Amino acid sequence: MNNKKKNVLVAGANGTTGRIIIDILQKSNTYIPVAMVRKQEQKERFESEHVTTVLADIEEDLSQVVTQIDKIIFAAGSKGKNVVGVDQEGAKRLTDAAKQAGIEKFVMLSSMGADNSSQNKELEAYLKAKQNADEHLRASGLEYSIVRPGQLTNEDGKGRIELGSKLKKSGSISRADVAKTLVEVLDNDVMQNQTFELLEGETSIENAVRLN
Structure with a gap:
């Protein structure tokens, strides 16, 4: 049995959600976080916390x-810029690079509404960008x-969360619970090759991602 920890690249590691993901992975018995950041001072800060870091744009x-x-978690974002x-x-x-490298699994942080961007005029450009990224990942052949x-x-x-391919309602969820969900679905065969919406709910994260 191979008990070697898996290296997980976190794109957007210096963002609010990204930092939480790194913290969760650091405490994991299964994964080792690799923080992907754009600035030297960010790299130095993560390295001071004993997190392996790569500098990349x-x-x-x-x-x-x-x-x-x-494995990879994509949690990067431009905050609309x-x-x-x-x-x-x-x-x-990053999807294309992952495909070339034979990455085991790619977990994408997207957004509710990404499959119907025209319904939200304020966020239409952002949601369309997320939709295009999601479709590219689905077509890549990656898990x-x-x-x-x-x-x-x-x-x-x-x-505790509620998830489903289409929840048919709006709502909110904490970044902490999103981060935990992203890490939970890193497991092979957990929500494998699935796209799902996520809100605060009543089912524990561990159970919710494995019951679907």
């Missing part, structure tokens, strides 16, 4: 970033899970 060549990596360059093309570029949460909050995680 999501808009540049990423082929070297995925060497020695087993460059949705095509980062949220869409950056995600597609994947695409996680589409509702509105993100900075509240403490409750550890």
